[in-house]
Amino acid sequence: MRADEIPTREHTRAPQHFRARVRADGAEGWPVEPGRYRLVVNRGCPWSHRVVLARQLLGLGGAVQLAETDPVRELIGGDHHWVFSEETGSPGGVDPVLGIHALREAYLATEPGYTGGVTVPALVDIPSGQVVSNDFDQLLLDFATQWRREHRAGAPDLYPAHLRDEIEALSERMHADLNDGVYRAGFAPSQQSYEQAVSRLFGCLDLLEERLSTRRYLVGDTVTVADLRLWPTLIRFDAVYHGLFKCNLRRVRDYPALWGYTRDLYQTPGFAQTVGFAHIKRSYYYGMPGINPTRIVPAGPDETELDSAHGRADLGARPATPA
Structure with a gap:
Protein backbone atom coordinates (compact mmCIF):
# COMPACT_ATOMS: atom_id res chain seq x y z
CA MET A 1 0.00 0.00 0.00
CA ARG A 2 1.28 3.48 -0.87
CA ALA A 3 1.85 5.82 2.07
CA ASP A 4 -0.86 8.22 0.89
CA GLU A 5 -3.49 5.58 0.08
CA ILE A 6 -6.53 4.92 2.25
CA PRO A 7 -6.71 1.15 2.95
CA THR A 8 -9.17 -0.60 0.64
CA ARG A 9 -7.98 -4.21 0.90
CA GLU A 10 -6.68 -6.61 3.51
CA HIS A 11 -3.04 -6.09 4.47
CA THR A 12 -0.74 -8.80 3.14
CA ARG A 13 3.04 -8.80 3.40
CA ALA A 14 4.71 -9.77 0.14
CA PRO A 15 7.64 -12.19 0.35
CA GLN A 16 11.08 -10.66 0.12
CA HIS A 17 12.39 -10.66 -3.45
CA PHE A 18 16.16 -10.87 -2.95
CA ARG A 19 16.98 -13.82 -0.74
CA ALA A 20 20.62 -14.76 -1.38
CA ARG A 21 22.55 -15.99 1.64
CA VAL A 22 25.84 -14.85 3.12
CA ARG A 23 27.50 -18.02 4.40
CA ALA A 24 30.62 -18.67 6.40
CA ASP A 25 31.84 -21.14 3.76
CA GLY A 26 30.77 -18.95 0.83
CA ALA A 27 28.86 -21.87 -0.70
CA GLU A 28 25.72 -21.25 -2.76
CA GLY A 29 25.72 -17.55 -2.08
CA TRP A 30 27.95 -14.75 -0.90
CA PRO A 31 30.97 -15.09 1.40
CA VAL A 32 31.35 -13.64 4.86
CA GLU A 33 33.82 -10.83 4.24
CA PRO A 34 34.28 -7.95 6.70
CA GLY A 35 33.85 -4.54 5.09
CA ARG A 36 32.22 -5.85 1.93
CA TYR A 37 28.57 -5.19 2.76
CA ARG A 38 26.44 -2.18 3.68
CA LEU A 39 23.27 -2.76 5.65
CA VAL A 40 20.64 -0.21 4.61
CA VAL A 41 17.96 0.35 7.25
CA ASN A 42 15.29 2.77 8.39
CA ARG A 43 15.18 3.52 12.12
CA GLY A 44 11.39 3.60 12.07
CA CYS A 45 11.10 0.09 10.64
CA PRO A 46 10.74 -2.79 13.13
CA TRP A 47 11.97 -5.31 10.54
CA SER A 48 15.17 -3.28 10.16
CA HIS A 49 15.42 -2.90 13.92
CA ARG A 50 15.76 -6.61 14.66
CA VAL A 51 18.74 -6.89 12.26
CA VAL A 52 20.34 -3.74 13.67
CA LEU A 53 19.99 -5.21 17.16
CA ALA A 54 21.76 -8.40 16.09
CA ARG A 55 24.57 -6.38 14.52
CA GLN A 56 24.92 -4.36 17.72
CA LEU A 57 24.75 -7.21 20.23
CA LEU A 58 27.10 -9.43 18.25
CA GLY A 59 29.69 -6.70 17.74
CA LEU A 60 29.48 -6.71 13.95
CA GLY A 61 29.75 -2.94 13.64
CA GLY A 62 33.28 -3.18 12.28
CA ALA A 63 32.42 -5.98 9.85
CA VAL A 64 29.13 -4.76 8.36
CA GLN A 65 28.64 -1.09 7.53
CA LEU A 66 25.36 0.63 8.40
CA ALA A 67 23.45 3.19 6.33
CA GLU A 68 20.21 4.89 7.37
CA THR A 69 17.52 6.19 5.07
CA ASP A 70 15.42 9.29 5.71
CA PRO A 71 12.52 8.77 8.15
CA VAL A 72 9.99 9.46 5.39
CA ARG A 73 9.84 7.92 1.94
CA GLU A 74 10.18 10.36 -0.96
CA LEU A 75 7.71 10.51 -3.85
CA ILE A 76 9.62 9.74 -7.05
CA GLY A 77 7.86 8.97 -10.32
CA GLY A 78 4.54 8.32 -8.64
CA ASP A 79 5.91 5.90 -6.02
CA HIS A 80 7.30 6.41 -2.53
CA HIS A 81 10.94 5.38 -2.08
CA TRP A 82 13.42 4.98 0.74
CA VAL A 83 16.07 7.64 0.12
CA PHE A 84 19.23 8.90 1.74
CA SER A 85 19.26 12.41 3.15
CA GLU A 86 21.33 14.99 4.99
CA GLU A 87 19.32 14.20 8.13
CA THR A 88 20.65 10.66 8.25
CA GLY A 89 24.25 11.41 7.35
CA SER A 90 24.29 11.46 3.55
CA PRO A 91 25.68 14.75 2.19
CA GLY A 92 23.61 16.01 -0.71
CA GLY A 93 21.15 13.16 -0.21
CA VAL A 94 23.60 10.63 -1.69
CA ASP A 95 24.92 7.70 0.32
CA PRO A 96 28.67 8.35 0.60
CA VAL A 97 29.59 4.70 0.06
CA LEU A 98 27.03 3.39 -2.43
CA GLY A 99 26.73 6.66 -4.35
CA ILE A 100 22.94 6.43 -4.70
CA HIS A 101 20.02 8.61 -3.58
CA ALA A 102 17.23 6.04 -3.58
CA LEU A 103 17.59 2.44 -2.43
CA ARG A 104 15.68 1.44 -5.55
CA GLU A 105 18.85 2.19 -7.54
CA ALA A 106 20.53 -0.79 -5.85
CA TYR A 107 17.51 -2.95 -6.65
CA LEU A 108 17.75 -1.97 -10.31
CA ALA A 109 21.49 -2.62 -10.33
CA THR A 110 20.68 -6.15 -9.19
CA GLU A 111 17.74 -6.77 -11.48
CA PRO A 112 17.35 -4.27 -14.34
CA GLY A 113 13.69 -3.56 -15.02
CA TYR A 114 12.66 -4.53 -11.49
CA THR A 115 9.14 -3.23 -10.80
CA GLY A 116 8.36 -4.68 -7.36
CA GLY A 117 8.40 -3.06 -3.96
CA VAL A 118 11.53 -1.75 -2.28
CA THR A 119 11.91 -2.65 1.38
CA VAL A 120 14.36 -2.26 4.22
CA PRO A 121 16.51 -3.72 5.57
CA ALA A 122 18.63 -4.49 2.54
CA LEU A 123 22.15 -5.88 2.57
CA VAL A 124 24.07 -4.38 -0.36
CA ASP A 125 27.35 -5.60 -1.83
CA ILE A 126 29.54 -2.50 -1.94
CA PRO A 127 31.80 -3.43 -4.92
CA SER A 128 28.90 -4.24 -7.26
CA GLY A 129 26.20 -2.05 -5.70
CA GLN A 130 23.80 -5.01 -5.86
CA VAL A 131 21.31 -6.12 -3.25
CA VAL A 132 22.34 -9.40 -1.66
CA SER A 133 19.20 -9.80 0.42
CA ASN A 134 16.17 -7.91 1.69
CA ASP A 135 15.01 -10.96 3.67
CA PHE A 136 15.01 -9.46 7.16
CA ASP A 137 14.57 -12.76 8.99
CA GLN A 138 17.28 -14.63 7.12
CA LEU A 139 19.64 -11.69 7.61
CA LEU A 140 18.96 -11.92 11.34
CA LEU A 141 19.66 -15.66 11.43
CA ASP A 142 22.76 -15.38 9.26
CA PHE A 143 24.22 -12.66 11.48
CA ALA A 144 23.66 -15.01 14.42
CA THR A 145 25.07 -18.16 12.82
CA GLN A 146 27.17 -17.49 9.70
CA TRP A 147 29.15 -14.49 10.96
CA ARG A 148 30.40 -16.17 14.14
CA ARG A 149 34.09 -15.71 13.41
CA GLU A 150 33.46 -11.94 13.33
CA HIS A 151 31.43 -11.85 16.58
CA ARG A 152 32.95 -9.92 19.46
CA ALA A 153 34.38 -11.81 22.41
CA GLY A 154 31.57 -12.78 24.79
CA ALA A 155 28.82 -12.23 22.22
CA PRO A 156 25.57 -14.06 23.07
CA ASP A 157 24.46 -17.11 21.12
CA LEU A 158 21.26 -15.64 19.71
CA TYR A 159 20.15 -18.87 18.03
CA PRO A 160 21.16 -21.87 20.20
CA ALA A 278 11.66 10.99 17.00
CA HIS A 279 12.58 9.06 13.85
CA ILE A 280 10.09 6.27 14.61
CA LYS A 281 7.15 8.60 15.19
CA ARG A 282 7.93 10.78 12.19
CA SER A 283 8.27 7.71 9.95
CA TYR A 284 4.80 6.50 10.92
CA TYR A 285 2.71 9.57 11.72
CA TYR A 286 4.15 11.90 9.08
CA GLY A 287 5.00 9.20 6.58
CA MET A 288 1.54 7.59 6.38
CA PRO A 289 -0.92 10.34 5.33
CA GLY A 290 -3.33 7.70 4.09
CA ILE A 291 -4.25 6.92 7.70
CA ASN A 292 -3.04 10.19 9.28
CA PRO A 293 -3.87 12.92 6.77
CA THR A 294 -2.96 15.80 9.13
CA ARG A 295 0.55 14.37 9.52
CA ILE A 296 0.59 15.61 13.13
CA VAL A 297 3.27 13.78 15.13
CA PRO A 298 2.31 13.24 18.81
Missing part, protein backbone atom coordinates in the same frame (compact mmCIF):
# COMPACT_ATOMS: atom_id res chain seq x y z
CA ALA A 161 20.68 -25.12 18.31
CA HIS A 162 18.86 -26.85 21.18
CA LEU A 163 16.28 -24.04 21.45
CA ARG A 164 15.53 -23.43 17.78
CA ASP A 165 12.31 -25.43 17.59
CA GLU A 166 10.88 -23.55 20.58
CA ILE A 167 12.10 -20.21 19.23
CA GLU A 168 10.52 -20.78 15.82
CA ALA A 169 7.20 -22.07 17.18
CA LEU A 170 6.80 -18.98 19.36
CA SER A 171 8.07 -16.65 16.63
CA GLU A 172 5.52 -17.98 14.15
CA ARG A 173 2.68 -17.06 16.51
CA MET A 174 4.17 -13.64 17.26
CA HIS A 175 4.69 -12.82 13.59
CA ALA A 176 1.18 -13.75 12.49
CA ASP A 177 -0.72 -12.17 15.37
CA LEU A 178 1.50 -9.36 16.68
CA ASN A 179 4.44 -8.26 14.52
CA ASP A 180 2.34 -8.27 11.37
CA GLY A 181 -0.93 -8.07 13.31
CA VAL A 182 -0.44 -4.39 14.16
CA TYR A 183 -0.32 -3.65 10.42
CA ARG A 184 -3.40 -5.74 9.69
CA ALA A 185 -5.22 -3.68 12.33
CA GLY A 186 -3.83 -0.34 11.21
CA PHE A 187 -4.48 -0.95 7.52
CA ALA A 188 -7.77 -2.80 7.98
CA PRO A 189 -10.25 -1.90 5.19
CA SER A 190 -13.33 -2.86 7.22
CA GLN A 191 -14.60 -2.97 10.80
CA GLN A 192 -14.72 -6.76 10.70
CA SER A 193 -11.13 -7.21 9.56
CA TYR A 194 -9.97 -4.65 12.14
CA GLU A 195 -11.76 -6.40 14.99
CA GLN A 196 -10.37 -9.78 13.95
CA ALA A 197 -6.83 -8.43 13.83
CA VAL A 198 -7.14 -6.67 17.19
CA SER A 199 -8.60 -9.77 18.84
CA ARG A 200 -5.70 -11.94 17.68
CA LEU A 201 -3.16 -9.24 18.55
CA PHE A 202 -4.25 -8.85 22.16
CA GLY A 203 -4.67 -12.60 22.52
CA CYS A 204 -0.99 -12.87 21.64
CA LEU A 205 -0.02 -10.10 24.06
CA ASP A 206 -1.96 -11.85 26.82
CA LEU A 207 -0.09 -15.08 26.07
CA LEU A 208 3.26 -13.27 26.17
CA GLU A 209 2.33 -11.53 29.41
CA GLU A 210 1.70 -14.90 31.02
CA ARG A 211 4.92 -16.35 29.63
CA LEU A 212 7.08 -13.42 30.75
CA SER A 213 5.54 -13.38 34.22
CA THR A 214 7.73 -16.34 35.18
CA ARG A 215 10.79 -15.95 32.95
CA ARG A 216 13.10 -13.06 32.13
CA TYR A 217 13.45 -13.82 28.41
CA LEU A 218 11.18 -15.52 25.92
CA VAL A 219 13.19 -18.71 25.41
CA GLY A 220 16.06 -19.95 27.55
CA ASP A 221 17.96 -17.94 30.13
CA THR A 222 19.32 -15.11 27.98
CA VAL A 223 18.45 -13.05 24.91
CA THR A 224 17.76 -14.96 21.67
CA VAL A 225 16.40 -14.06 18.25
CA ALA A 226 12.92 -14.58 19.71
CA ASP A 227 13.46 -11.47 21.85
CA LEU A 228 14.86 -9.56 18.87
CA ARG A 229 11.69 -10.39 16.94
CA LEU A 230 9.40 -9.21 19.74
CA TRP A 231 11.09 -6.19 21.28
CA PRO A 232 11.03 -3.86 18.22
CA THR A 233 7.24 -4.24 18.14
CA LEU A 234 6.90 -3.61 21.88
CA ILE A 235 9.13 -0.53 21.88
CA ARG A 236 6.91 1.01 19.16
CA PHE A 237 3.59 -0.10 20.56
CA ASP A 238 2.60 2.70 22.91
CA ALA A 239 4.22 5.39 20.74
CA VAL A 240 2.73 4.28 17.42
CA TYR A 241 0.50 1.22 17.22
CA HIS A 242 -1.74 2.09 20.18
CA GLY A 243 -2.78 5.41 18.61
CA LEU A 244 -2.08 5.46 14.88
CA PHE A 245 -3.04 1.83 14.24
CA LYS A 246 -5.93 1.84 16.75
CA CYS A 247 -4.50 -1.06 18.76
CA ASN A 248 -5.88 0.58 21.87
CA LEU A 249 -7.47 -2.06 24.07
CA ARG A 250 -4.40 -1.82 26.27
CA ARG A 251 -0.93 -0.30 26.19
CA VAL A 252 2.26 -2.25 26.81
CA ARG A 253 2.47 -0.14 29.98
CA ASP A 254 -0.73 -1.83 31.17
CA TYR A 255 0.92 -5.27 31.18
CA PRO A 256 3.20 -5.61 34.23
CA ALA A 257 5.44 -8.35 32.80
CA LEU A 258 5.60 -7.03 29.23
CA TRP A 259 6.32 -3.49 30.42
CA GLY A 260 9.01 -4.73 32.80
CA TYR A 261 10.52 -6.83 30.01
CA THR A 262 10.49 -3.87 27.61
CA ARG A 263 12.32 -1.71 30.15
CA ASP A 264 14.72 -4.51 31.08
CA LEU A 265 15.95 -4.87 27.52
CA TYR A 266 15.96 -1.11 26.93
CA GLN A 267 18.34 -0.81 29.87
CA THR A 268 20.53 -3.67 28.64
CA PRO A 269 23.67 -2.32 26.91
CA GLY A 270 23.23 -2.49 23.14
CA PHE A 271 19.46 -1.92 22.99
CA ALA A 272 18.69 1.74 23.76
CA GLN A 273 21.20 3.11 21.25
CA THR A 274 19.33 1.37 18.42
CA VAL A 275 16.11 3.28 19.22
CA GLY A 276 15.23 6.72 17.85
CA PHE A 277 11.74 7.72 18.94
CA ALA A 299 4.43 14.55 21.66
CA GLY A 300 4.21 11.45 23.87
CA PRO A 301 4.52 9.03 25.44
CA ASP A 302 7.15 9.93 28.04
CA GLU A 303 10.33 8.10 26.98
CA THR A 304 12.02 8.59 30.36
CA GLU A 305 9.69 5.98 31.86
CA LEU A 306 11.79 3.35 30.07
CA ASP A 307 14.61 4.08 32.50
CA SER A 308 12.53 3.25 35.58
CA ALA A 309 13.28 0.18 37.73
CA HIS A 310 11.94 -3.04 36.21
CA GLY A 311 12.61 -5.69 38.89
CA ARG A 312 13.22 -8.40 36.29
CA ALA A 313 16.55 -9.50 37.78
CA ASP A 314 14.55 -11.31 40.47
CA LEU A 315 13.58 -13.91 37.85
CA GLY A 316 17.14 -15.23 38.01
CA ALA A 317 18.14 -15.46 34.34
CA ARG A 318 21.45 -14.20 32.98
CA PRO A 319 21.34 -10.68 31.56
CA ALA A 320 22.59 -10.28 28.02
CA THR A 321 26.37 -9.79 27.87
CA PRO A 322 27.02 -6.04 27.54
CA ALA A 323 27.59 -4.95 23.95
Whole structure:
Protein backbone atom coordinates (compact mmCIF):
# COMPACT_ATOMS: atom_id res chain seq x y z
CA MET A 1 0.00 0.00 0.00
CA ARG A 2 1.28 3.48 -0.87
CA ALA A 3 1.85 5.82 2.07
CA ASP A 4 -0.86 8.22 0.89
CA GLU A 5 -3.49 5.58 0.08
CA ILE A 6 -6.53 4.92 2.25
CA PRO A 7 -6.71 1.15 2.95
CA THR A 8 -9.17 -0.60 0.64
CA ARG A 9 -7.98 -4.21 0.90
CA GLU A 10 -6.68 -6.61 3.51
CA HIS A 11 -3.04 -6.09 4.47
CA THR A 12 -0.74 -8.80 3.14
CA ARG A 13 3.04 -8.80 3.40
CA ALA A 14 4.71 -9.77 0.14
CA PRO A 15 7.64 -12.19 0.35
CA GLN A 16 11.08 -10.66 0.12
CA HIS A 17 12.39 -10.66 -3.45
CA PHE A 18 16.16 -10.87 -2.95
CA ARG A 19 16.98 -13.82 -0.74
CA ALA A 20 20.62 -14.76 -1.38
CA ARG A 21 22.55 -15.99 1.64
CA VAL A 22 25.84 -14.85 3.12
CA ARG A 23 27.50 -18.02 4.40
CA ALA A 24 30.62 -18.67 6.40
CA ASP A 25 31.84 -21.14 3.76
CA GLY A 26 30.77 -18.95 0.83
CA ALA A 27 28.86 -21.87 -0.70
CA GLU A 28 25.72 -21.25 -2.76
CA GLY A 29 25.72 -17.55 -2.08
CA TRP A 30 27.95 -14.75 -0.90
CA PRO A 31 30.97 -15.09 1.40
CA VAL A 32 31.35 -13.64 4.86
CA GLU A 33 33.82 -10.83 4.24
CA PRO A 34 34.28 -7.95 6.70
CA GLY A 35 33.85 -4.54 5.09
CA ARG A 36 32.22 -5.85 1.93
CA TYR A 37 28.57 -5.19 2.76
CA ARG A 38 26.44 -2.18 3.68
CA LEU A 39 23.27 -2.76 5.65
CA VAL A 40 20.64 -0.21 4.61
CA VAL A 41 17.96 0.35 7.25
CA ASN A 42 15.29 2.77 8.39
CA ARG A 43 15.18 3.52 12.12
CA GLY A 44 11.39 3.60 12.07
CA CYS A 45 11.10 0.09 10.64
CA PRO A 46 10.74 -2.79 13.13
CA TRP A 47 11.97 -5.31 10.54
CA SER A 48 15.17 -3.28 10.16
CA HIS A 49 15.42 -2.90 13.92
CA ARG A 50 15.76 -6.61 14.66
CA VAL A 51 18.74 -6.89 12.26
CA VAL A 52 20.34 -3.74 13.67
CA LEU A 53 19.99 -5.21 17.16
CA ALA A 54 21.76 -8.40 16.09
CA ARG A 55 24.57 -6.38 14.52
CA GLN A 56 24.92 -4.36 17.72
CA LEU A 57 24.75 -7.21 20.23
CA LEU A 58 27.10 -9.43 18.25
CA GLY A 59 29.69 -6.70 17.74
CA LEU A 60 29.48 -6.71 13.95
CA GLY A 61 29.75 -2.94 13.64
CA GLY A 62 33.28 -3.18 12.28
CA ALA A 63 32.42 -5.98 9.85
CA VAL A 64 29.13 -4.76 8.36
CA GLN A 65 28.64 -1.09 7.53
CA LEU A 66 25.36 0.63 8.40
CA ALA A 67 23.45 3.19 6.33
CA GLU A 68 20.21 4.89 7.37
CA THR A 69 17.52 6.19 5.07
CA ASP A 70 15.42 9.29 5.71
CA PRO A 71 12.52 8.77 8.15
CA VAL A 72 9.99 9.46 5.39
CA ARG A 73 9.84 7.92 1.94
CA GLU A 74 10.18 10.36 -0.96
CA LEU A 75 7.71 10.51 -3.85
CA ILE A 76 9.62 9.74 -7.05
CA GLY A 77 7.86 8.97 -10.32
CA GLY A 78 4.54 8.32 -8.64
CA ASP A 79 5.91 5.90 -6.02
CA HIS A 80 7.30 6.41 -2.53
CA HIS A 81 10.94 5.38 -2.08
CA TRP A 82 13.42 4.98 0.74
CA VAL A 83 16.07 7.64 0.12
CA PHE A 84 19.23 8.90 1.74
CA SER A 85 19.26 12.41 3.15
CA GLU A 86 21.33 14.99 4.99
CA GLU A 87 19.32 14.20 8.13
CA THR A 88 20.65 10.66 8.25
CA GLY A 89 24.25 11.41 7.35
CA SER A 90 24.29 11.46 3.55
CA PRO A 91 25.68 14.75 2.19
CA GLY A 92 23.61 16.01 -0.71
CA GLY A 93 21.15 13.16 -0.21
CA VAL A 94 23.60 10.63 -1.69
CA ASP A 95 24.92 7.70 0.32
CA PRO A 96 28.67 8.35 0.60
CA VAL A 97 29.59 4.70 0.06
CA LEU A 98 27.03 3.39 -2.43
CA GLY A 99 26.73 6.66 -4.35
CA ILE A 100 22.94 6.43 -4.70
CA HIS A 101 20.02 8.61 -3.58
CA ALA A 102 17.23 6.04 -3.58
CA LEU A 103 17.59 2.44 -2.43
CA ARG A 104 15.68 1.44 -5.55
CA GLU A 105 18.85 2.19 -7.54
CA ALA A 106 20.53 -0.79 -5.85
CA TYR A 107 17.51 -2.95 -6.65
CA LEU A 108 17.75 -1.97 -10.31
CA ALA A 109 21.49 -2.62 -10.33
CA THR A 110 20.68 -6.15 -9.19
CA GLU A 111 17.74 -6.77 -11.48
CA PRO A 112 17.35 -4.27 -14.34
CA GLY A 113 13.69 -3.56 -15.02
CA TYR A 114 12.66 -4.53 -11.49
CA THR A 115 9.14 -3.23 -10.80
CA GLY A 116 8.36 -4.68 -7.36
CA GLY A 117 8.40 -3.06 -3.96
CA VAL A 118 11.53 -1.75 -2.28
CA THR A 119 11.91 -2.65 1.38
CA VAL A 120 14.36 -2.26 4.22
CA PRO A 121 16.51 -3.72 5.57
CA ALA A 122 18.63 -4.49 2.54
CA LEU A 123 22.15 -5.88 2.57
CA VAL A 124 24.07 -4.38 -0.36
CA ASP A 125 27.35 -5.60 -1.83
CA ILE A 126 29.54 -2.50 -1.94
CA PRO A 127 31.80 -3.43 -4.92
CA SER A 128 28.90 -4.24 -7.26
CA GLY A 129 26.20 -2.05 -5.70
CA GLN A 130 23.80 -5.01 -5.86
CA VAL A 131 21.31 -6.12 -3.25
CA VAL A 132 22.34 -9.40 -1.66
CA SER A 133 19.20 -9.80 0.42
CA ASN A 134 16.17 -7.91 1.69
CA ASP A 135 15.01 -10.96 3.67
CA PHE A 136 15.01 -9.46 7.16
CA ASP A 137 14.57 -12.76 8.99
CA GLN A 138 17.28 -14.63 7.12
CA LEU A 139 19.64 -11.69 7.61
CA LEU A 140 18.96 -11.92 11.34
CA LEU A 141 19.66 -15.66 11.43
CA ASP A 142 22.76 -15.38 9.26
CA PHE A 143 24.22 -12.66 11.48
CA ALA A 144 23.66 -15.01 14.42
CA THR A 145 25.07 -18.16 12.82
CA GLN A 146 27.17 -17.49 9.70
CA TRP A 147 29.15 -14.49 10.96
CA ARG A 148 30.40 -16.17 14.14
CA ARG A 149 34.09 -15.71 13.41
CA GLU A 150 33.46 -11.94 13.33
CA HIS A 151 31.43 -11.85 16.58
CA ARG A 152 32.95 -9.92 19.46
CA ALA A 153 34.38 -11.81 22.41
CA GLY A 154 31.57 -12.78 24.79
CA ALA A 155 28.82 -12.23 22.22
CA PRO A 156 25.57 -14.06 23.07
CA ASP A 157 24.46 -17.11 21.12
CA LEU A 158 21.26 -15.64 19.71
CA TYR A 159 20.15 -18.87 18.03
CA PRO A 160 21.16 -21.87 20.20
CA ALA A 161 20.68 -25.12 18.31
CA HIS A 162 18.86 -26.85 21.18
CA LEU A 163 16.28 -24.04 21.45
CA ARG A 164 15.53 -23.43 17.78
CA ASP A 165 12.31 -25.43 17.59
CA GLU A 166 10.88 -23.55 20.58
CA ILE A 167 12.10 -20.21 19.23
CA GLU A 168 10.52 -20.78 15.82
CA ALA A 169 7.20 -22.07 17.18
CA LEU A 170 6.80 -18.98 19.36
CA SER A 171 8.07 -16.65 16.63
CA GLU A 172 5.52 -17.98 14.15
CA ARG A 173 2.68 -17.06 16.51
CA MET A 174 4.17 -13.64 17.26
CA HIS A 175 4.69 -12.82 13.59
CA ALA A 176 1.18 -13.75 12.49
CA ASP A 177 -0.72 -12.17 15.37
CA LEU A 178 1.50 -9.36 16.68
CA ASN A 179 4.44 -8.26 14.52
CA ASP A 180 2.34 -8.27 11.37
CA GLY A 181 -0.93 -8.07 13.31
CA VAL A 182 -0.44 -4.39 14.16
CA TYR A 183 -0.32 -3.65 10.42
CA ARG A 184 -3.40 -5.74 9.69
CA ALA A 185 -5.22 -3.68 12.33
CA GLY A 186 -3.83 -0.34 11.21
CA PHE A 187 -4.48 -0.95 7.52
CA ALA A 188 -7.77 -2.80 7.98
CA PRO A 189 -10.25 -1.90 5.19
CA SER A 190 -13.33 -2.86 7.22
CA GLN A 191 -14.60 -2.97 10.80
CA GLN A 192 -14.72 -6.76 10.70
CA SER A 193 -11.13 -7.21 9.56
CA TYR A 194 -9.97 -4.65 12.14
CA GLU A 195 -11.76 -6.40 14.99
CA GLN A 196 -10.37 -9.78 13.95
CA ALA A 197 -6.83 -8.43 13.83
CA VAL A 198 -7.14 -6.67 17.19
CA SER A 199 -8.60 -9.77 18.84
CA ARG A 200 -5.70 -11.94 17.68
CA LEU A 201 -3.16 -9.24 18.55
CA PHE A 202 -4.25 -8.85 22.16
CA GLY A 203 -4.67 -12.60 22.52
CA CYS A 204 -0.99 -12.87 21.64
CA LEU A 205 -0.02 -10.10 24.06
CA ASP A 206 -1.96 -11.85 26.82
CA LEU A 207 -0.09 -15.08 26.07
CA LEU A 208 3.26 -13.27 26.17
CA GLU A 209 2.33 -11.53 29.41
CA GLU A 210 1.70 -14.90 31.02
CA ARG A 211 4.92 -16.35 29.63
CA LEU A 212 7.08 -13.42 30.75
CA SER A 213 5.54 -13.38 34.22
CA THR A 214 7.73 -16.34 35.18
CA ARG A 215 10.79 -15.95 32.95
CA ARG A 216 13.10 -13.06 32.13
CA TYR A 217 13.45 -13.82 28.41
CA LEU A 218 11.18 -15.52 25.92
CA VAL A 219 13.19 -18.71 25.41
CA GLY A 220 16.06 -19.95 27.55
CA ASP A 221 17.96 -17.94 30.13
CA THR A 222 19.32 -15.11 27.98
CA VAL A 223 18.45 -13.05 24.91
CA THR A 224 17.76 -14.96 21.67
CA VAL A 225 16.40 -14.06 18.25
CA ALA A 226 12.92 -14.58 19.71
CA ASP A 227 13.46 -11.47 21.85
CA LEU A 228 14.86 -9.56 18.87
CA ARG A 229 11.69 -10.39 16.94
CA LEU A 230 9.40 -9.21 19.74
CA TRP A 231 11.09 -6.19 21.28
CA PRO A 232 11.03 -3.86 18.22
CA THR A 233 7.24 -4.24 18.14
CA LEU A 234 6.90 -3.61 21.88
CA ILE A 235 9.13 -0.53 21.88
CA ARG A 236 6.91 1.01 19.16
CA PHE A 237 3.59 -0.10 20.56
CA ASP A 238 2.60 2.70 22.91
CA ALA A 239 4.22 5.39 20.74
CA VAL A 240 2.73 4.28 17.42
CA TYR A 241 0.50 1.22 17.22
CA HIS A 242 -1.74 2.09 20.18
CA GLY A 243 -2.78 5.41 18.61
CA LEU A 244 -2.08 5.46 14.88
CA PHE A 245 -3.04 1.83 14.24
CA LYS A 246 -5.93 1.84 16.75
CA CYS A 247 -4.50 -1.06 18.76
CA ASN A 248 -5.88 0.58 21.87
CA LEU A 249 -7.47 -2.06 24.07
CA ARG A 250 -4.40 -1.82 26.27
CA ARG A 251 -0.93 -0.30 26.19
CA VAL A 252 2.26 -2.25 26.81
CA ARG A 253 2.47 -0.14 29.98
CA ASP A 254 -0.73 -1.83 31.17
CA TYR A 255 0.92 -5.27 31.18
CA PRO A 256 3.20 -5.61 34.23
CA ALA A 257 5.44 -8.35 32.80
CA LEU A 258 5.60 -7.03 29.23
CA TRP A 259 6.32 -3.49 30.42
CA GLY A 260 9.01 -4.73 32.80
CA TYR A 261 10.52 -6.83 30.01
CA THR A 262 10.49 -3.87 27.61
CA ARG A 263 12.32 -1.71 30.15
CA ASP A 264 14.72 -4.51 31.08
CA LEU A 265 15.95 -4.87 27.52
CA TYR A 266 15.96 -1.11 26.93
CA GLN A 267 18.34 -0.81 29.87
CA THR A 268 20.53 -3.67 28.64
CA PRO A 269 23.67 -2.32 26.91
CA GLY A 270 23.23 -2.49 23.14
CA PHE A 271 19.46 -1.92 22.99
CA ALA A 272 18.69 1.74 23.76
CA GLN A 273 21.20 3.11 21.25
CA THR A 274 19.33 1.37 18.42
CA VAL A 275 16.11 3.28 19.22
CA GLY A 276 15.23 6.72 17.85
CA PHE A 277 11.74 7.72 18.94
CA ALA A 278 11.66 10.99 17.00
CA HIS A 279 12.58 9.06 13.85
CA ILE A 280 10.09 6.27 14.61
CA LYS A 281 7.15 8.60 15.19
CA ARG A 282 7.93 10.78 12.19
CA SER A 283 8.27 7.71 9.95
CA TYR A 284 4.80 6.50 10.92
CA TYR A 285 2.71 9.57 11.72
CA TYR A 286 4.15 11.90 9.08
CA GLY A 287 5.00 9.20 6.58
CA MET A 288 1.54 7.59 6.38
CA PRO A 289 -0.92 10.34 5.33
CA GLY A 290 -3.33 7.70 4.09
CA ILE A 291 -4.25 6.92 7.70
CA ASN A 292 -3.04 10.19 9.28
CA PRO A 293 -3.87 12.92 6.77
CA THR A 294 -2.96 15.80 9.13
CA ARG A 295 0.55 14.37 9.52
CA ILE A 296 0.59 15.61 13.13
CA VAL A 297 3.27 13.78 15.13
CA PRO A 298 2.31 13.24 18.81
CA ALA A 299 4.43 14.55 21.66
CA GLY A 300 4.21 11.45 23.87
CA PRO A 301 4.52 9.03 25.44
CA ASP A 302 7.15 9.93 28.04
CA GLU A 303 10.33 8.10 26.98
CA THR A 304 12.02 8.59 30.36
CA GLU A 305 9.69 5.98 31.86
CA LEU A 306 11.79 3.35 30.07
CA ASP A 307 14.61 4.08 32.50
CA SER A 308 12.53 3.25 35.58
CA ALA A 309 13.28 0.18 37.73
CA HIS A 310 11.94 -3.04 36.21
CA GLY A 311 12.61 -5.69 38.89
CA ARG A 312 13.22 -8.40 36.29
CA ALA A 313 16.55 -9.50 37.78
CA ASP A 314 14.55 -11.31 40.47
CA LEU A 315 13.58 -13.91 37.85
CA GLY A 316 17.14 -15.23 38.01
CA ALA A 317 18.14 -15.46 34.34
CA ARG A 318 21.45 -14.20 32.98
CA PRO A 319 21.34 -10.68 31.56
CA ALA A 320 22.59 -10.28 28.02
CA THR A 321 26.37 -9.79 27.87
CA PRO A 322 27.02 -6.04 27.54
CA ALA A 323 27.59 -4.95 23.95
